[in-house]
Amino acid sequence: MAEQRTLVLGGARSGKSIAAERLLADVPDVVYVATGGDDAGNAEWADRVAKHRSRRPATWGLAETIDLVPLLETPGPPLLIDCLTLWLSRTMDAVGVWSELSRSGSTGEPANAAATLEERIAGLVTAWSATPRRVVAVSNDVGSGIVPADPGTRLFRDLMGRLNTSISLASDQVLWTIAGRTLPLT
Structure with a gap:
């Protein structure tokens, strides 16, 4: 039997998306959830999106959103969410973490935006579970990698680690992808 909730982790360009697509390759009605948004005018981004599209079966649907909770809460076909890293970055934008951090000049988390962000992360983990x-x-x-020099990048790295940990602990299966190879984490 297939695992209900699977997290596929790895570094940049490690083959994570391909591994995730393979897990659902035999399912005709997957909804591919793209969290990257529209980076209009960026040729490199457009090329990445085109490569992802060309690999997916024509029968798969597409949802381009960071509003993952309603999708997770509603019964329906399997979801392939690609990816949580872009979801976090775009959610940080949406709640104003970056602008609040730059206004405060603080080395810590921006208070108001961080609280909203923590609520969104908790909501995602609950819906995932x-x-x-x-x-x-x-x-x-x-x-x-190394500890980032600036507060904003450290904050993103720390939040990404917490999000990955929370989703991982609420998953039935966690896979690690490195250099195109996928290993189960136990």
């Missing part, structure tokens, strides 16, 4: 759907999510492991 209880989803009636089969779901596979892709996420970058950004915590294996």
Whole structure:
């Protein structure tokens, strides 16, 4: 039997998305959830999006959103969420973390935006834990490098680590992808 909730982790360009797509390759009615948004005018981004589209079966649907909770709460076909890293970045934008951090000049988390962000992360983890759907999510492991020099990048790295940990602990299966190879984490 297939796992209900699977998290696929790895570094940048490690093969995470391909591994996630393979997990659902035999399912005709997957909804591919793209969290990256529209980066109109960016040729490199457009090329990445085109490559992802060309690999997906024509029968798969597409939802371009960061509003993941309603999708997770509603019964339906399997979801492939690609990716939680872009979801976090765009959610940080949406709640004003970056602008609040730059206004405050603080080395800590911006208070108001951070509280809203923590609520959104908690809501996502709750919905992930209880989803009636089969779901596979892709996420970058950004915590294996050096400690970032600036507060904003440190904050993002720390939040990404906490999000990955929370989703991982609420998953039935967690996979690590490195250099195109995928290993189960136990």
